[in-house]
Amino acid sequence: MRILVVEDKRALAENLGRALEIEGHSVAYAADGEIGLRLGRSTQFDVILLDVMLPLMDGFTVIRKLREEEIHTQTIIISARDSMRDVVYGLDAGADDYLTKPFSLEVLLAKVRAAARRVPAQEKQALQFEDLIFRPAQYQIQRGERVETLTRTECALMQALIRRARQVVPHGVLIEEGWGSDCDVSFDSLYVFIRALRGKITHKGEIELLHTVRGAGYSLRSTRS
Amino acid sequence: MRERWSISLRLTLWFGSFFFLGWLLFGVTMWLNLSTTLRAERDQTLSRRIDRFQEVLGNAQHEVQSERLGDFLEFSRATGNGLNEVFRPDGNREFSNTTPAAKKFPWPSLIGMQAEKYSLVVSGGQSYRVLLRPVNVGNRSLVLACAASESPNRLVLGRFLVGLGASVPVFLLLGSAGGYLVGRRALSPVDEITRRVQSISIGNLSERLPALNSRDELQRLTETSNAMLERLESSVLRIRQFTADASHELRAPLSIIRTSSEVALREPQLGGESRKTLLGIVGEVERATALLNDMLTLARADAAHGDLLWEPVDLAGLAEEVCETATPRAQQCELSFAISLPHDQPAMIMGDLFALRRLLWTLIDNAMKYTPHGGAVGLSLTAEAGSVVVEVTDSGIGIAAKDLPYIFDRFYRADPSRGDVEGTGLGLAIAKWIAQMHKAELTVSSEPGHGSTFCLTFPLAGK
Numbered sequence: 001m002r003i004l005v006v007e008d009k010r011a012l013a014e015n016l017g018r019a020l021e022i023e024g025h026s027v028a029y030a031a032d033g034e035i036g037l038r039l040g041r042s043t044q045f046d047v048i049l050l051d052v053m054l055p056l057m058d059g060f061t062v063i064r065k066l067r068e069e070e071i072h073t074q075t076i077i078i079s080a081r082d083s084m085r086d087v088v089y090g091l092d093a094g095a096d097d098y099l100t101k102p103f104s105l106e107v108l109l110a111k112v113r114a115a116a117r118r119v120p121a122q123e124k125q126a127l128q129f130e131d132l133i134f135r136p137a138q139y140q141i142q143r144g145e146r147v148e149t150l151t152r153t154e155c156a157l158m159q160a161l162i163r164r165a166r167q168v169v170p171h172g173v174l175i176e177e178g179w180g181s182d183c184d185v186s187f188d189s190l191y192v193f194i195r196a197l198r199g200k201i202t203h204k205g206e207i208e209l210l211h212t213v214r215g216a217g218y219s220l221r222s223t224r225s
Numbered sequence: 226m227r228e229r230w231s232i233s234l235r236l237t238l239w240f241g242s243f244f245f246l247g248w249l250l251f252g253v254t255m256w257l258n259l260s261t262t263l264r265a266e267r268d269q270t271l272s273r274r275i276d277r278f279q280e281v282l283g284n285a286q287h288e289v290q291s292e293r294l295g296d297f298l299e300f301s302r303a304t305g306n307g308l309n310e311v312f313r314p315d316g317n318r319e320f321s322n323t324t325p326a327a328k329k330f331p332w333p334s335l336i337g338m339q340a341e342k343y344s345l346v347v348s349g350g351q352s353y354r355v356l357l358r359p360v361n362v363g364n365r366s367l368v369l370a371c372a373a374s375e376s377p378n379r380l381v382l383g384r385f386l387v388g389l390g391a392s393v394p395v396f397l398l399l400g401s402a403g404g405y406l407v408g409r410r411a412l413s414p415v416d417e418i419t420r421r422v423q424s425i426s427i428g429n430l431s432e433r434l435p436a437l438n439s440r441d442e443l444q445r446l447t448e449t450s451n452a453m454l455e456r457l458e459s460s461v462l463r464i465r466q467f468t469a470d471a472s473h474e475l476r477a478p479l480s481i482i483r484t485s486s487e488v489a490l491r492e493p494q495l496g497g498e499s500r501k502t503l504l505g506i507v508g509e510v511e512r513a514t515a516l517l518n519d520m521l522t523l524a525r526a527d528a529a530h531g532d533l534l535w536e537p538v539d540l541a542g543l544a545e546e547v548c549e550t551a552t553p554r555a556q557q558c559e560l561s562f563a564i565s566l567p568h569d570q571p572a573m574i575m576g577d578l579f580a581l582r583r584l585l586w587t588l589i590d591n592a593m594k595y596t597p598h599g600g601a602v603g604l605s606l607t608a609e610a611g612s613v614v615v616e617v618t619d620s621g622i623g624i625a626a627k628d629l630p631y632i633f634d635r636f637y638r639a640d641p642s643r644g645d646v647e648g649t650g651l652g653l654a655i656a657k658w659i660a661q662m663h664k665a666e667l668t669v670s671s672e673p674g675h676g677s678t679f680c681l682t683f684p685l686a687g688k
Contacts, residue, residue: 009477009480009481011481011485012477012480012481012484015481015484015485015488016484016488018488019484019487019488019491022488022491053473080472080473080476080477080480081473082476082518082521083525084534084579085534088534101476101477101479101480102476102479102480102482102483102484102510102514103480103483103484104483104487105483105484105487105488105491106487187546187550187582188579188582191578191579212539212542214539214541214542214545214546214571215542215545215546215549
């Protein structure tokens, strides 16, 4: 796989690159945000590892600009900013996944594998549940006139949920669909993504469709009962 | 509140006392003044009477003794209730036939009398003022005597005293009320200042006391306090900024150490000793990261609201989830793990899901850490009227009474023998903070050797 590492700390970038190369990936480096954006635009990568605190342009801006240009390359934010606000902000900007520094190499490699697995959806046709239309090919959901773009992680979760609409989708299944079985994703992490997805599915004043089922998982349904 | 009341009370007492003392001084002065005036007036009346008496006797100097007696009697009966008498210098009466009142009256002795003299005489339980005046009528030396009762004056003075006394409560009341009102008026901004100061803590240091424009001590006080808050706020901001910077700066090298070690561990030709060393390094980095995270959480906690996202949270569901996560560990440690939750009934509170999960996890983790193999750990959640109560119990080593007040302190470890237990020493401090942020009460009770119970009481959402 082709992987872009956008990280200004040379020692970290080099070590990450070495580990990824040992895994059999090919690695390109960018030491600041502008080079990162340029490379992300010009070259086809499978995964981008993106630091947040970068010279010239911060990582959040890089990912937002890429998404604005319809570049949906799988992007994992690796950040020293660990507060929930920063994580949510990164996901809203369009990142597919996040890791806070210092991270376990094992987890990072698993997340890279999971990201690579989240290839563009096979299904081309749109799926519908109530007034919610999901178009996997366009990474979009539509509710009424409102159209929202999803990240690939969100697409994977959305697909798992809408295929089993009105049923309870257990945590484990969602984690499996989003990241694969070898990736150790906690309930907390899953919740952050579900929360971001819910924010896109339901806006203020609309009927809540994505419900939490206590101790079990999540479910797409029109009412609680 | 107590100080404020005591100043008010003291002002009231002082004001009341001064008012009362002033009134007392005024009363005594008035009384003395009145009694002097009355006495002077009565003495003058007596003197005038004796003047006329002298005239009457003088006019009659050429008349015969009996006529003089007649004049005298006539005068005496008409004036001063008959308390008039004429004496010879030797003390005998000039006229044997006088009024009955004068006859009975115990006139003072004339012996050694040279000049006009006032004196007080008590007769029949009443006191009288007596004036004796030596005169010469024709060729005879006589002493004229007049007496007047003191009782009308006494009556006036008595009434004055009664009036004065009767006004004591009124004046005391007026004085105290005045003192109280003055005190309240002067101290009314103090209440406001106290309320404001009580509400200011490290979380809202940007608040200031309301500006006063009274040009007095209170204005100086508020201005000084506000200046102090200003300095505190800027210091806290600097420390906060430093904490954030330091944590970022520490994350970068930790991240490099960890990733480098882990990459090195993947080298196939790595020797056994090096592998052990590198694994040790990774372990230490993990611990340092946990500590850094906990410290950062608390640093953020000090910065007011920390980093919480508020939303409705089903505490029962959350507890179930956390227990599910903890069950494998309980089995691993051979602990019995009893979970008691209300069935299919959500316990909704407003809160931050991650923080609450961390709080519950910390309590369960703590219970399991300090309970030896074969022991029991339990979690129960009950929704009561207006509150949700979560209890985490264990049959572990317990906490000594002397340590109980400190276990929520940062880095507090009850007992050096517990030092081998893993942890950053910040878990319970963070738990306490999370509870506080949710307006929940976190309490602990323990019996050393038998176990501990942590009790969390949340107010229900919307209550």
